[in-house]
Amino acid sequence: MNGFERRKEQKKKSILEAALALFMEFGVQKVSVAEIAEKASVSQVTIYNYFESKDKLSDKVLKYYVDQVWAEQEAILISDLPFDEKIKQITFEKSHLTDQMSDNFFQDFMKDYTTGKGYVEELYTTKALPLMVNLFNEGREQGFIDPDISNEAILFYMQMFKEYMQREDVAQYMLPITEDLTKIFFYGIVGREKND
DSSP: OOHHHHHHHHHHHHHHHHHHHHHHHHOSTTOOHHHHHHHHTSOHHHHHHHHSSHHHHHHHHHHHHHHHHHHHHHHHHTSSOOHHHHHHHHHHSOOHHHHTOOHHHHHHHHHHHHTSSSHHHHHIIIIIHHHHHHHHHHHHHTTSSOTTSOHHHHHHHHHHHHHHHTSHHHHTTTGGGHHHHHHHHHHTTTOSOTTO
16 A cells, blocks of 8 residues: 555544544434534545545444444453353443443434444354354354254244344443343343352
């Protein structure tokens, strides 16, 4: 990559980061291209040259956000940590990006997710599911998952959970209870055993 291409890619990244910061604080609909340009220290023309429209920029920002969150989760899933430590980190150590998310941005994010056809769905199917199956197998080998419960049953349960979350009427209630739902998924309603 030559110097021109490197500067171009850096500008694109600056625009994505500026847009993400503004979207997370105010939501996609409440942020203008002019505000993004100002925060990224570029002209509006530059944004349109690189991304064509605010809608296309929004799509790229969503992918950029999902890729960052996924990179954090993937690092945990493929690490050498024992199963219980992986679950604790997935459940309790929220992404620094998630902590900054406003209700408006979460609703915008869920609009893409609820279609069941977006980038999140593709990533879930192609990357997350295989690593989750590996995680279940590790948990079984390490004595944390009941060997009588099949991966198929766990995946079916996850699919039911996912399909319910994709309903538009449900998405608006998710953000305040996301951590609770994750705890219930991994620990049940009884919670962790006392010796954990």
